[in-house]
Amino acid sequence: MRTVLLTIFWITNLGNVIQILIMASASWIIFSGAYSFLDLDVNVFITQYIPLIIWVKTVIVALPGDFGHWILAIPILVIAPVKLVIGTIIGWWAYSVAREMPAEPTFS
Numbered sequence: 001m002r003t004v005l006l007t008i009f010w011i012t013n014l015g016n017v018i019q020i021l022i023m024a025s026a027s028w029i030i031f032s033g034a035y036s037f038l039d040l041d042v043n044v045f046i047t048q049y050i051p052l053i054i055w056v057k058t059v060i061v062a063l064p065g066d067f068g069h070w071i072l073a074i075p076i077l078v079i080a081p082v083k084l085v086i087g088t089i090i091g092w093w094a095y096s097v098a099r100e101m102p103a104e105p106t107f108s
Contacts, residue, residue, distance in 0.1 A: 005098035012091030019084040025049065026076045042079060043072040 026045060030037055035044065046057050061068040071079070 002098045002101040002104055005094040005101070008094040009091045009098065012087045012094070016084055016087045016091070019080050019087065022050075023077065023080045023084070026080065030077070037077060038075055040076050041073050042076055045076045046072075 022045075026040060029035055029045075029049065030040055034040075042060075043057065046053060057072065060071050063071070
């Protein structure tokens, strides 16, 4: 279980680094004048600036009702910090729980 929690910790750390890069690039796009704060939403950011992850848009649209379309309409600099904070909380929780567990024995 400790290994699973530490894996969650490291995956959230990697996700947080990616979120910081997304926030930096979105800030650069907004400050360069290409889009305003409200115009650069998740849909525009994914389709025009990171087409490599266009599959994320398909997954989000598949959410029930109009929830997926609502998420895609949120400005990227609103949702990215929220995801960063949530990822930090989950990672901190996983690390603090794993730290209290004894190390698993190694098999020889």
